[in-house]
Amino acid sequence: MYKRQFEGSFPIEVRDSSGAVVGQTIGVAQSDWMVSTGVPFQADVMFTTTATSGSIVLKNDNPSGDPIRDRALIIPIMFGNK
Numbered sequence: 001m002y003k004r005q006f007e008g009s010f011p012i013e014v015r016d017s018s019g020a021v022v023g024q025t026i027g028v029a030q031s032d033w034m035v036s037t038g039v040p041f042q043a044d045v046m047f048t049t050t051a052t053s054g055s056i057v058l059k060n061d062n063p064s065g066d067p068i069r070d071r072a073l074i075i076p077i078m079f080g081n082k
Contacts, residue, residue, distance in 0.1 A: 008033040011059045012043050016051035023047025027058065053078050 014023035027043040053076065060071040 010041075010061045012045060013057040013059070014045055014047050014049075014054060015057060016049045016054040018051070022049045022051075022054070049079060051079060 008029040009026050012025050012027045013021050016022050023045040025043050025045040027041040030040040030042055033039050056075045056077055058073040058075070060069070062069045062071075
């Protein structure tokens, strides 16, 4: 399980086509994150999957654990062969 680092960080998951989490990490803002627009961020995640497609899930940091405050951006991706 990933652990919240500090303000300006957020959880990221990589999921396979069945929705299973195959990797997770923390994204870290690379500039002022207290703005209403998007900001650049950096994250490294290692994972292994046999799936050909899946998604990257960018979640808001929700230390309260209150489900009503959960937000996520789901980006469909294709996994390539090496």
